[in-house]
Amino acid sequence: MAELDQASLLRRFEPILKFTHGERFYPYNVDDYVRKSSLWVKKPKLPPEELISETDLTLDKLGSIHLEGAKHIHYLQFISPINLAEMAEFRFNELREALKKREFQPTRSRLARVGYLARMVDAVFSLMLLLRGRVPGDSMAAAVITFNKMLAENPSYQYYGRVIQQSGWIILQYWYFYPFNNWRSGFYGANDHEADWEMVNVYCYQDEQGKVKPSWVVYASHNYSGDDLRRHWDDPELEKSGEHPVVYVGGGSHASYYQSGDYLTELGPAFIQPLVKFKKRFDSLFGKDFEQKEVLEDGEVEQLQVFTIPFVDYALGDGLSIGHGCEATWASPVVIEPAEDWVKNFRGLWGYYAQDPFSGEDAPAGPRYNRDGTVRLAWFDPLGWAGLEKVLPPIDQPALLATRRAGIHATIQTLQEEIEQLQYEQYQRGFDLDAIRNKPHLQGEVDVLIRVLEEERQVLADKRRQQTVERAKLEAIERYAADLRDGKRPALRAHIKHAHHPQVKKSLRFSRLAEIWAAISIGLMMIAVVLLIIFARSFLFIGLAGLLLVLITIEAAFRRRLAGLLQLIAIVLAIFALLILIFQFFWWIVLAAAMITGFYMIVSNLRELFARQ
């Protein structure tokens, strides 16, 4: 496909990006970003070393450089530390924006959406953030200042595109580069890092006239992949403006969503994984599901993991919109297929290497590579990444239908021949058996025949079952083909197992109170335990039990589960009380039971006797 065609195809379906109010960074060109960056290398046990300074680095140079060293981490550094005056000016502007209410305000606290265990894990995670490597505190401010200057000099919004043909599909891959991800410092999220590459794929096919038609869309969201990310072009969940899909971009994180709303994203860092594994084993052992669940509006139940850290991605779409018919439009797309040198040759990180053991604060690699330098799945196998390797382009379906129909017919015919042959053999053996059954000198042969007949009966039954299944399959395929001919749409969402929905706002009552409680509950609990140990050690057990009960009751009230909780507590206490009574009055209970049984038998027998008379 010629480059001109690629660009116009990308243009035709280019998505509309809707940002959250308070977003600071937008898709931008990498040329300006690289010119403002320096290239560094971090060798094991050595301090970082600058290879190319900010003034010397260009995109061409980045593409031509040969990076070597097995354990060397090469990375760009976009932000240089800012001076006190710049920082003061930035903070003053922030304050002014906040007063004008232009700053982002979260709708609900993330901690109010999850239970105590998740809050405790979150507290540990926050403490660890102080110890592990992270992006320096003033980076966001410096990035905002630099990006605003860049945007003032070159006010354009850029995306990079690929058009890939794979197994009958035409895949339009849109890559967006953001100079900074300020999810943590700007939107109470999990991480900050320099540079952010995000992606949206549109899967098309060519019809009989050679026209390109869209069929599926996939929005990249954090590290998810597969069927759950994919939406059919006709899916009502997919919002479109003409032929342009609408993407709601997560504030700071730049993850992409189909609908506007608050998305609870649960991250499980490495130090939690042993607990997660233990919990899974526990659940499978007892066949119970102890996970918290959130019931969504459409009845789907979302599982909330206990040992993960909750973060909210705010994809509200109430900020800037870029794209067709919006306040801001896209610059001409830059086609990166075949891959340009900077895409192909630079396997390093596109921003600051924070040396974070969990990698969340390290910048990502380029569009083609993972952080470890391996090629991204979405780059070399965009079909497999979206779970589309098993889905045929609509144009190829009639041919496949004919092949499948012929194949199943042939299988049914073969099975029919085998069944007839086996049936004939059964008739012969049955005939022989009837003839020799009463002959004493042939009883050995009778036994053999009975055994063989039984074995062959099984085989015959299996063949007939298989034939019935094949016939049912053929009927289903014929019906499916007829539906497609009549223009009926196949099930659009059958492939989705766990769709990522925005959170339902009505699931918490007294929301402000619940948020305050969520923020202070874990801290209060720890303080109360310490006070118990200091001042009332002899009542430690009863105090802890009471404390736990109070905490659980308050939480249940916020989550509208008070009745269920009280019922559970009452039943547990009643069982315990019953055990005490049985322990204390065992023989009295046995005697009473015997007495009652005796009376019951007398009454029952007398009733039967008098009823007969």
Add this chain to the structure above:
Amino acid sequence: MVVETPGELAQDEVMIYDMIAFFILESSAAISLLAGLSFPRGKATAWILGLLAQIGTLISGIGLYFVRRPPQAYWLLGVGVIMVLYLNYKDVRQWFLQPDEDQEEPSYG
């Protein structure tokens, strides 16, 4: 869990336990009275109050059993068990927790 026998508890500890039991029992009695008054209206609140009163009764009974073991503790336990069974009997629970016609959402929890 180590359960101390009454003889091993200090006098002031026994007094504190008695005070807690007295407080819980008195609260349960008040809640029972409220539950009894609202029972004829068949509202979910009555069922919740009833259950709360039984939780109080059972906690007092179990507490008294472990601290002083007076004969009244067994009565409290027996009554509590029977009342919890009664309140959780399917028909009773359904009667109280059915959604009201004039109220969109049940008022429990």
